[in-house]
Each structure stands twice: as C-alpha cells, then as structure tokens.
Amino acid sequence: MSKLKNRYLSLDVFRGIDVALMIIVNSPGNGDTSFGILKHAVWNGFTLTDLVFPTFLFVVGNAMSFSMKKYEAEGSGAFFKKVLKRFSIIFLLGFLMYWFPFFENGELKPIAETRIFGVLQRIALCYLFASILLHYFKTKSVLIFSVLALVGYHIILLIFGDLSLTGNAVLKLDEFLIGTDHMYHGNGGVAFDPEGLLSTLPAIVNVIAGYLTGKFIQKSGQNFETIAKLLMIAGLLVVAGFAWDLIFPFNKKLWSSSFVLLTSGIDIFVIAVLIYLLDMSKPGKWTYFFEVFGRNTLFIYLLSELFIISLAEINMKGTTAYNWIADNIFIASAGDYFGSLLFALWIMFTCWLVGYIMDKKGVYIKV
Structure with a gap:
C-alpha cells in the first residue's frame, strides 16, 4: 500500500480536467453549432456536459475530506466561523459575477434585475x-440524510407541481422567494433557474458523496482492494440511477435524484481509475497541464467567466468582441462546429496560461 499524502495527484488532476471541460462548455463560439456532447440536455436526458457541474461538487467534497480534519481540530466555534466565511x-x-460589469449605458446596473442563484452560489450553499x-x-446519520433528501425531493x-419546465416546484419556490427578475432566462426566455434554491437539496448529496469517497480512500489506502470496492459502489449507484430514471428522469436542470445517483457513480468510477493510473x-508529465x-x-x-463576459460587453465592428473573434477568426478558418470548439479551446488555454504563470510564481488563491 502506498503512503497517502495530504493530497493525492488524482484529486488535482480530476479537478483540473473538470475545470478545463467547464470552461470549454461555457464558451462555445456559436452555441448553435456546438457538438452535441458539449451541450446540456434540453430537459430530460444526460450528456457529458451535464456531468461537469456535479463533478465539481464531488471534488469539493473530496477536498473537504482533507480540510475538515484541520477545521475540527480547532473546535466548533472556529470551524463554524471558517465555514461561514468561505460560504459568504x-x-x-x-x-x-452576474452583476458584472456593474454599469450599463453609464448607469449602475439595477440589482433588482441581477440573478441571485447560480453556479458559485450553489457551490457555496x-x-x-x-x-x-x-x-x-x-x-x-449523513447517509440517512442523503437518502431522505433524494426521496424527499422527489x-x-x-x-407541489410536475416535472415540466413551467410547472415544477423549483420554479414556484424561486418565484415566491426572489421573483422572476432575479432568475435565469436562458430556457427559451422562460424564467427558470437550474441552480434554484429547492434543487440545491439533492445537490448537497453530490458533495457528501465526494467527501465520503475521500474519507474511504484515506482510511483504506490506495490499493487494488480499495479500487475494487469503489468500482462496485460506483456500479451500484449507476444501476440505481437508471432504475430511478424510469419514474424520475435524469434532469440536470431539476437536479433530479436519479441524476445525483448517476453522476456520483460516474465520479466514483473516474476517481478509482485515476487513483490506479496516477497514484499507484x-x-x-501529462498530468501537469490539469x-x-x-x-x-x-x-x-472565475477568470474564465469574467473573460467571457468582458468579451461579450466590448463592441467590435457592429457586434461584440466575443462574436467577432469567434466568427471572423475561428469559425471562418475551421468551419461552424470545429471553429466553435477551437474558440472554446482558445478561452480555456488563455486561462490555463494565467494559471501556469501563477503556479510557476507559487501564487495560490484560496478562499
């Protein structure tokens, strides 16, 4: 059995792969001509892109399995203060980020129309x-909570509603609490937030799955027995997810309970494979990129999101800098689909270069 370090390489690489993929799917040159695998399912269904966000939550939980020990040693008061500070x-x-660039036509953008819930907000919650x-x-007790959360959410x-875009309880609660002006409008103009408050409940289970996986690996060590057990658990979760899908379909926007089981199972499978490939x-040298x-x-x-938003805010020859660069440099050279992909890769590599410089200078920004 190899000695477990304070961090294992597979976690950093897994998280790096996920962030790289997250940037790519968030910055298509032309969303209409993106490859299907790089698009979210319209409603029910599952694509590689739908795996990106739950994987981020999974690795948050995985990292917590290391940091929580340090927090707990400092006592409950210090623990709660640090957690609350990080959340805030x-x-x-x-x-x-959603309010940025703060000004529009020389005036402060109204907070009354700024989205409240979103990706980072869900991570925080x-x-x-x-x-x-x-x-x-x-x-x-945490496992019992996880089961109750998934069943209770269903x-x-x-x-309190149905499983449609306009009739679900997630939408109804957000409308009641914050109003449609504070919600996402990217679903054909319909106000519905895929990171709504109610659907945060099952998403907590993705973090718990990552944490328990990390604790199990630390306790059992990096060996073939550990990998075999992880693969078995992953298989059971995926099968259970497909069974639940029959009555509560995979749905990233509703963050359905079947979706939680499927994504947690896939993530456990991937981390098991990475432990073998990287830690054992x-x-x-290829791992350094991630x-x-x-x-x-x-x-x-955050840099990638601000980069994308900034390009979309800059006017260039009758359009935005985002569209002009995508259309006139990448799509004009490589065609609709490959051009859109190359534009997304350009955004990703630009952000990587900043990260590379920071790493070489030993600059690590932690919250």
Whole structure:
C-alpha cells in the first residue's frame, strides 16, 4: 500500500480536467453549432456536459475530506466561523459575477434585475450545508440524510407541481422567494433557474458523496482492494440511477435524484481509475497541464467567466468582441462546429496560461 499524502495527484488532476471541460462548455463560439456532447440536455436526458457541474461538487467534497480534519481540530466555534466565511465569499463572488460589469449605458446596473442563484452560489450553499452535516453528525446519520433528501425531493416535486419546465416546484419556490427578475432566462426566455434554491437539496448529496469517497480512500489506502470496492459502489449507484430514471428522469436542470445517483457513480468510477493510473503508477508529465487548473480552481473558473463576459460587453465592428473573434477568426478558418470548439479551446488555454504563470510564481488563491 502506498503512503497517502495530504493530497493525492488524482484529486488535482480530476479537478483540473473538470475545470478545463467547464470552461470549454461555457464558451462555445456559436452555441448553435456546438457538438452535441458539449451541450446540456434540453430537459430530460444526460450528456457529458451535464456531468461537469456535479463533478465539481464531488471534488469539493473530496477536498473537504482533507480540510475538515484541520477545521475540527480547532473546535466548533472556529470551524463554524471558517465555514461561514468561505460560504459568504463564494456566494458573494457568484452574485458579483452576474452583476458584472456593474454599469450599463453609464448607469449602475439595477440589482433588482441581477440573478441571485447560480453556479458559485450553489457551490457555496452545498459546501455550507454539507460541512455542517459532516461536522455535527456521524457518517450513518449523513447517509440517512442523503437518502431522505433524494426521496424527499422527489416527493416534494410530485406534491407541489410536475416535472415540466413551467410547472415544477423549483420554479414556484424561486418565484415566491426572489421573483422572476432575479432568475435565469436562458430556457427559451422562460424564467427558470437550474441552480434554484429547492434543487440545491439533492445537490448537497453530490458533495457528501465526494467527501465520503475521500474519507474511504484515506482510511483504506490506495490499493487494488480499495479500487475494487469503489468500482462496485460506483456500479451500484449507476444501476440505481437508471432504475430511478424510469419514474424520475435524469434532469440536470431539476437536479433530479436519479441524476445525483448517476453522476456520483460516474465520479466514483473516474476517481478509482485515476487513483490506479496516477497514484499507484508512474503517470508521466501529462498530468501537469490539469494540475495547473486544479491548484487555482476557483480563481481560474472565475477568470474564465469574467473573460467571457468582458468579451461579450466590448463592441467590435457592429457586434461584440466575443462574436467577432469567434466568427471572423475561428469559425471562418475551421468551419461552424470545429471553429466553435477551437474558440472554446482558445478561452480555456488563455486561462490555463494565467494559471501556469501563477503556479510557476507559487501564487495560490484560496478562499
């Protein structure tokens, strides 16, 4: 059995792969001509792109399996203060990102029309609730909560609405709490937030799955027995997810309970494979590319979003800089589909270069 380090290479690489993919799917040159695998399912269904966000939550939980020990040693008061501080910063960064660039036509953009929930906000909320659960309750109780959360979420959706875009309980609760002006309008103009408050409940389970996986690996060690057990658990979760899909379809926007089981199973499978390839074998130098993303994860993700938003705000020859560069450089050279992909890769490599410089200078921004 190899000695487990404070961090394992597979975690950094897994997180780096996920961030790289997240940037690619968030910045297509032309969304209409993106390859199908790089698009979210329209409603029910599952694509590679739908795996990106739950994987991010999974690796958040995985990283927590290392950091929680340090927090717990400092006592409950210090623990809660640190967790609350981290939650507040991440949530605020997410809100400011949607408000950015703050001004429009020389005037301050109205907060009344700024989206409240979103990707970073969901990460913050899931981190907060998962941290509290994992700190104050034993593993058995956390597992019972996870089951109740997934089953309860399904029941809530059935009682208080249906599973359609315009009739679901997630939409109804967000409308009641924050109003449609604060919600995402990217679903054909329909106000519905795929990171709504109610659907955060099942998403917490993705973080818990990552945490428990990390704790199991640390306890059992990096060996073939551990990998075999992880693969078995992954298989059971995927099968259970497909069974639940028959009555509660895979749906990233609703964050359906079947979706949680499927994505958690896939993530456990991937981390098991990476442990064998990277931590139990000699991986070679290719891993460094993804380690760069994994070492400044939050900063690079935020940088990519601000880069995309800035390009979309700059006027260039009757259109935005985002569209002009995509259309006149990448799509004009490589065609609709490959051009859109190359544009996304350009955004990703630009952000990687910033991360590379930071890594070489030993600059790591942690929240």
